[in-house]
Amino acid sequence: MLNTPFTYMPTGADWLRILPELIVFGAALLVLLADLFIPNGRKGWLAMVCLLGVIAALIGVGYLLSNGDSQTAFYGMISDDTLALFSDLLILFAVGIGLLYSPGYIERHAVTRIGEYYGLMLLAALGMMLMASATNLMLIFVGLEALSLSLYILCAIELTRFRSQEAGMKYFILSSFASAILLYGMAMLYGSTGTTSLSGVQAFFAPGRHPFLATSGYGPLLLAAMGLLGVGFCFKVSAIPFQAWTPDVYVGAPTSVTAFMSVGTKVAAFVALSRVFLLALGAQSDKWEPVFWIVAILTMLGGNLMAVVQRDVKRLLAYSSIANAGYMLVAIATNTQHAFSGLLIFLATYTVMNVGAFGIVLALERNDGQGTTLDDFAGLAKRRPGVAAAMAIILFALAGVPPSAGFVGKYYVFQAAIVGNHIDLAVIGILTSVLGMYYYLRVIWAMYFTEPRNVSGGAGAIAATTGMAGEDEGEPEPADAASGASVAPVRAGTATLARPVTSRRSANSRTVVATQAPAESAAPPLTLGTTVALTLAVVLTVALGLIPGPIVMLAEQAARLLGQ
Amino acid sequence: MVTLNSFLVLGAILFCIGLFGALSKRNAVAILMSIEIMLNAVNITLVGYSSAFMGHTHGERLTGQIFAIFIITVAAAEAAVALAMIIAIYRRRSTIDIGEINLMRW
Numbered sequence: 051m052l053n054t055p056f057t058y059m060p061t062g063a064d065w066l067r068i069l070p071e072l073i074v075f076g077a078a079l080l081v082l083l084a085d086l087f088i089p090n091g092r093k094g095w096l097a098m099v100c101l102l103g104v105i106a107a108l109i110g111v112g113y114l115l116s117n118g119d120s121q122t123a124f125y126g127m128i129s130d131d132t133l134a135l136f137s138d139l140l141i142l143f144a145v146g147i148g149l150l151y152s153p154g155y156i157e158r159h160a161v162t163r164i165g166e167y168y169g170l171m172l173l174a175a176l177g178m179m180l181m182a183s184a185t186n187l188m189l190i191f192v193g194l195e196a197l198s199l200s201l202y203i204l205c206a207i208e209l210t211r212f213r214s215q216e217a218g219m220k221y222f223i224l225s226s227f228a229s230a231i232l233l234y235g236m237a238m239l240y241g242s243t244g245t246t247s248l249s250g251v252q253a254f255f256a257p258g259r260h261p262f263l264a265t266s267g268y269g270p271l272l273l274a275a276m277g278l279l280g281v282g283f284c285f286k287v288s289a290i291p292f293q294a295w296t297p298d299v300y301v302g303a304p305t306s307v308t309a310f311m312s313v314g315t316k317v318a319a320f321v322a323l324s325r326v327f328l329l330a331l332g333a334q335s336d337k338w339e340p341v342f343w344i345v346a347i348l349t350m351l352g353g354n355l356m357a358v359v360q361r362d363v364k365r366l367l368a369y370s371s372i373a374n375a376g377y378m379l380v381a382i383a384t385n386t387q388h389a390f391s392g393l394l395i396f397l398a399t400y401t402v403m404n405v406g407a408f409g410i411v412l413a414l415e416r417n418d419g420q421g422t423t424l425d426d427f428a429g430l431a432k433r434r435p436g437v438a439a440a441m442a443i444i445l446f447a448l449a450g451v452p453p454s455a456g457f458v459g460k461y462y463v464f465q466a467a468i469v470g471n472h473i474d475l476a477v478i479g480i481l482t483s484v485l486g487m488y489y490y491l492r493v494i495w496a497m498y499f500t501e502p503r504n505v506s507g508g509a510g511a512i513a514a515t516t517g518m519a520g521e522d523e524g525e526p527e528p529a530d531a532a533s534g535a536s537v538a539p540v541r542a543g544t545a546t547l548a549r550p551v552t553s554r555r556s557a558n559s560r561t562v563v564a565t566q567a568p569a570e571s572a573a574p575p576l577t578l579g580t581t582v583a584l585t586l587a588v589v590l591t592v593a594l595g596l597i598p599g600p601i602v603m604l605a606e607q608a609a610r611l612l613g614q
Numbered sequence: 615m616v617t618l619n620s621f622l623v624l625g626a627i628l629f630c631i632g633l634f635g636a637l638s639k640r641n642a643v644a645i646l647m648s649i650e651i652m653l654n655a656v657n658i659t660l661v662g663y664s665s666a667f668m669g670h671t672h673g674e675r676l677t678g679q680i681f682a683i684f685i686i687t688v689a690a691a692e693a694a695v696a697l698a699m700i701i702a703i704y705r706r707r708s709t710i711d712i713g714e715i716n717l718m719r720w
Contacts, residue, residue, distance in 0.1 A: 223649075230632070
């Protein structure tokens, strides 16, 4: 039997099951190809191609949701079950919003490799979708590396801003280090079970299959496998004590990329973690549950405590994403089907809130990457009431105030924890949420109840004055004048998508600013794409809070995988 | 006689060398090399297990070797990206010491 060659012919049904991934991959290739033919002045069209690809992939997800067969494809490598489609939905939403932010950001920040930027955004999304849909350790690894390699480059793509390169370098070192540890864990798991397929691992631990397991367990090899896998995944989801890279990378990376990666990698990593631990290693839960219990508590406490002392809002959001990872780990530690659907609902609400929050940061950021401290937010409500209102809604949601998306997510996770006999985790979660409320509401306080202080000096002030001068001459993008000539061709290039919204409101507010605090106004007006993306994020944040029904149903359907 | 144990011990030793290097070195290229050693330690472990699973079916037995090929491919891509970033940083800063690449601190 050993001598018969192994053959597997993929069928048409196999290809249909990876339809969304195929569409995203095709769009990425199309973008890279089109980049060669589109002249420098018109690169904005690439964003259009990407967005069309994402929309087509969303339609593909919709088609599979209604007509899919929830089977594995390609010899059990990848699955189109509801869990995979649910995470595809979140990842595609995140990359769509990130792409809407991109033209405006590229235009302001002298990103010269525009074709590569868009191509890598889609390839990173593809990696995330593969990782979330994978039902084999091998494909989890390939998806993880596809997303990581794309994100390393995306983080470091701003060649003129050193923080961007530093972020890329730090992300590379810590992430590939974590990948190596994760891989060693996978090798150990393969060694102890003889297979890399998740269903194979699950079957290996099925009761009665290997009688010696019941008496002796599998000893040190399996423990080492679970430990290494746990460490690797904790790095990827930025759980404490493996969170050190998160703030630096999130702050240093281009904000449009941060908005996308902060949620996309979380969705992919948490779904893959759930597939490996909750599903494949579910029979061994008595060994890994206590570890995740401790990590969840540490992450909730540490993330919130470190966020409290932050003065920079972008960095604060990075720590808040660590704290949110802690709430998600509560669901992992609870380890019930109910908690798993809670985790998925939390991921959905976190996605819409977080892309919105980073979008606001992007809207206020100046060209040198500064301008996001609490002092810069002071009095924002008077200068840009629309942006301030959007930020307030999103921050209330992140704080978990009902009826918002954030409340729904936390409610389902903590309720599942209480039902699943983890009242300790729920109590700590709720207490740390109160701590979280302090730093979220402090930003709102700064926006609405404090007067702007003239703190920004140096480059920011120069940019501001130049911006004002440019505005008087009727320049559409005043702040660009400060960042040098290199921006000029790029700016022309993205004009199609990134037409500045010269609304009456922003013009008025900037006149007010010019008389009151000139140094604060360097952030340019919102582009059309950013406005659309922010509106979408805010509307969904409110909508998920008011009518969570559909997403809850979908999450519960996806979580049914665990009950099988 | 090369047994499974030899593979595993060699893999573990290499992995520890890589781990130590990645944690203790300050030169970005040295860290990259350490990470590559860790990946190759995993390859050795996988191939070792793969050769030990004689009784299993053909597909399962080859899994470890195929996994190792995937890892080799990814490691090559990773090295390319990392070296490109290191060169970009060196051009700006004239250093690849990660202790000095540190603008951001909390």
